[in-house]
Amino acid sequence: MTALPDAAEPAVQAAGPAEETPSSRGMLRYALSKAGGALFSIAMVVIGTFFVFRLLPGDPVRNLAQGRNMTPEQLDLERHRLGLDQSLINQFFDFVGDTLRLDLGTSYEYKRPVLDLIGERLGPTLLLAGTGLVIAVSLGLWQGIHAGWRHGSRFDRFSTGTSLVLWSVPTFWLGLLLMMVFGVGIGPIPGLLPFRGSESIDAPDGFAYVLDVAAHMVLPCLTLVAVVYAQYLLVMRSSLLEEVSQDYITVARAKGLRDDDVRRRHAVPNALLPTVTLVFMRIGFVVGGAVTVETIFTWPGLGQLFYEAVSVPDFTLMQGTFLLITVSVIVMNTLADVVYHMIDPRVRSA
Amino acid sequence: MSLLELDDVSVTYRIASGEVPAVRGVSLSLDAGAALGVAGESGSGKSTLAMALLRLLPKEARVGGRILLDGDDVLTMKWGRMRAVRWAEASIVFQGAQHGLNPVRKIGDQIAEPLLTHNLAKPDEARRRVTELLEQVGLPAWRARSYPHELSGGQRQRVMIAMALACSPRLIIADEPTTALDVMVQAQVLSLIKELVAEHGISLIMISHDLSVLADVCDQLAVMYAGRLVEHGPSREVFREARHPYSKALAAAFPTVGDPGSRMAPKGLGGDPPDPMQLPGGCSFHPRCPVAVDGCSTLDVQLWPAGPGRTAACVHARAEEEVS
Structure with missing residues (x-):
């Protein structure tokens, strides 16, 4: 809707009750209280993480020693080096202190700081999962809007049906299928796209490098998008259907607006609100990468790192990636609350 | 006409x-x-x-x-x-107390929307007209910046009326x-x-x-x-x-x-x-009618004259009319 120029009218403004002119101070207070809640959640996660990983069965030192001949003395020495010979309480305070200093410990397997490992893998993951998210959200919302607006139409049945089928397909199966068809090639048809890693071994420089990485991204990205976009479509579709039956949509039609304008100006902005929460939650999970997709396509991201950490098992590495994912989900949820508060006037005054 | x-x-x-x-x-x-x-x-x-x-x-x-x-x-x-x-x-006044207004748009914008859609006013003229319309229905001008949920049911209904009047x-x-x-x-x-x-x-x-x-x-x-x-x-x-x-x-x-x-x-x-x-x-009302007679379930009732400038679709009304 066309916004009217908001000329300053201090006298008239003052006539309105104070609580009905949303103040930036109220907004700040709301954001701070949400941030406080988020900090508390993060603290609980840090504490929980420590104990959960100590409760896991198996002796990390014995796991590390697998296949090697070590004397009990050597094992004790190793235990001492890792700080595992200390009492649980001491270990706990060490862990909390280290975490506060952003020291996530040293990986058992890689013998390198966990933070460095995460740093290396973060880029490729953000690239793959981030691109996947943007495409899935745009595709899902767009199809959801059109399916909901003309619900029961051929487009609705086709797009909703297709997305549901893809959603039900196991990720690894679809990934392998795409890899076979487009990566390896079937019969006389050669493989068209690379499917291992994020770049070629002899990767060129400059723009050609960008193209090389993009080519490597196609298949994992396609898999990622195909299996998740249905949820955006379905949320958007049902949310739009709910709005369309409201009286104010009929009012907008009665005002003489074009069908497209009724949809764009009235139905969609309202229907988008519930999807905001969903999208922000998904952004939170982006740093977790896509464990399955990254593993299948050997994409050097966090998901793959997490997978490796679990299969060793490498406790500090698992602990570190686990913390990273939970913290990012909590942060994004908090942001979702704040953004929702900003865009929905009804929540603002509640 | x-x-x-x-x-x-x-x-x-x-x-x-x-x-x-x-x-x-x-x-x-x-x-x-x-x-x-x-x-x-x-x-x-x-x-x-x-x-x-x-x-x-x-x-x-x-x-x-x-x-x-x-x-x-x-x-x-x-x-x-x-x-x-x-x-x-022709405009419509809906039950604004319920869901007739878009919940996330300021009411001033909603009142101005038909004016702008029909090119009856430029944005600044539309703004003045909104103030005028709000006054006509007894609402202060600053209400243009309110959202529907900030108004009472009666106020919302007034907004609906102001909106219906927008394009005269x-x-x-x-x-x-x-x-x-x-x-x-x-x-x-x-x-x-x-x-x-x-x-x-x-x-x-x-x-x-x-x-x-x-x-x-x-x-x-x-x-x-x-x-x-x-x-x-x-x-x-x-x-x-x-x-x-x-x-x-x-x-x-x-x-x-x-x-x-x-x-x-x-x-x-x-x-x-x-x-x-x-x-x-016959007459669709006959099963609930307190004065239905035998013919009511088969007779094709129509709007018969029932007094000066009046019509009614009932056999009794027609009978009365014929008597008088």
């Missing part, structure tokens, strides 16, 4: 299990500046009829007959012309404008509608189940039952001495304020309105 003329208008919904006749052969006319009340229970087809006037019904609805607005048939208009007619020539239409259709408001606010909103309509010479079609409200605001009254017009005439006369037993029951369903007699003997109507897919033969 009358501003609005309905000629044998029918609306049929096509659903999976068959056809549902919601409005059956309604003919009415409305003079410029006049006010017509349409009464009936829920399901009588009164709101469907109102929505048909601006072709706001869903795709499943098929509208027959002719709806002449200022001589132009609404039903055969091209969509571009239809959109131009909407709100600029010739006809306003008010669909249950006072439902879901408390009695005091209802009275205020009603007198506001009455006042503004008279002041601007706008024609009004008001839809309600409350005959006393309609009798108060409108000159003419049309009573609908099961998609048909069952009585039509000057509103006070129809309200005071209805000829059709259904109108009588409707009039008696609301106690007249200040008349203790009507409070002592409330007269409800038993039963439910008929299923439009299985309408009873």
Whole structure:
């Protein structure tokens, strides 16, 4: 809707009750209280993480020693080096202190700081999962809007049906299928796209490098998008259907607006609100990468790192990636609350 | 010439299990500046009829007959012309207390929207007009920056009225404008509608189940039952001495304020309105009618003359007329 120029009218403004002119101070207070809640959640996660990983069965030192001949003395020495010979309480305070200093410990397997490992893998993951998210959200919302607006139409049945089928397909199966068809090639048809890693071994420089990485991204990205976009479509579709039956949509039609304008100006902005929460939650999970997709396509991201950490098992590495994912989900949820508060006037005054 | 003329208008919904006749052969006319009340229970087809006037019904609805607005048939208009007619020539007051306003748009923008859509004003002119309209309905100018949820039900209904007046239409259709408001606010909103309509010479079609409200605001009254017009005439006369037993029951369903007699003997109507897919033969009202006679289930009732300027679709009304 066309916004009217908001000329300053201090006298008239003052006539309105104070609580009905949303103040930036109220907004700040709301954001701070949400941030406080988020900090508390993060603290609980840090504490929980420590104990959960100590409760896991198996002796990390014995796991590390697998296949090697070590004397009990050597094992004790190793235990001492890792700080595992200390009492649980001491270990706990060490862990909390280290975490506060952003020291996530040293990986058992890689013998390198966990933070460095995460740093290396973060880029490729953000690239793959981030691109996947943007495409899935745009595709899902767009199809959801059109399916909901003309619900029961051929487009609705086709797009909703297709997305549901893809959603039900196991990720690894679809990934392998795409890899076979487009990566390896079937019969006389050669493989068209690379499917291992994020770049070629002899990767060129400059723009050609960008193209090389993009080519490597196609298949994992396609898999990622195909299996998740249905949820955006379905949320958007049902949310739009709910709005369309409201009286104010009929009012907008009665005002003489074009069908497209009724949809764009009235139905969609309202229907988008519930999807905001969903999208922000998904952004939170982006740093977790896509464990399955990254593993299948050997994409050097966090998901793959997490997978490796679990299969060793490498406790500090698992602990570190686990913390990273939970913290990012909590942060994004908090942001979702704040953004929702900003865009929905009804929540603002509640 | 009358501003609005309905000629044998029918609306049929096509659903999976068959056809549902919601409005059956309604003919009415409305003079410029006049006010017509349409009464009936829920399901009588009164709101469907109102929505048909601006072709706001869903795709499943098929509208027959002719709806002449200022001589132009609404039903055969091209969509571009239809959109131009909407709100600029005829606007609607919905139950704003419920969901008639977009919850996330400022009300000033919502009132200005039809002005801008129809290119009747530039943004700054529209802003001034919004202030003016808000004043007309008794709301302060700063309310333009409020959201619907910040207003009370009565205030929202005032906003709906201001919005309907925005393009200075010739006809306003008010669909249950006072439902879901408390009695005091209802009275205020009603007198506001009455006042503004008279002041601007706008024609009004008001839809309600409350005959006393309609009798108060409108000159003419049309009573609908099961998609048909069952009585039509000057509103006070129809309200005071209805000829059709259904109108009588409707009039008696609301106690007249200040008349203790009507409070002592409330007269409800038993039963439910008929299923439009299985309408009873003859007069559709006969199964619930307290004065039905043998012929009622087979006789093809029509709107027969029932006094000066009045018609009623009841054998008793016709009999009385023939006697006199």
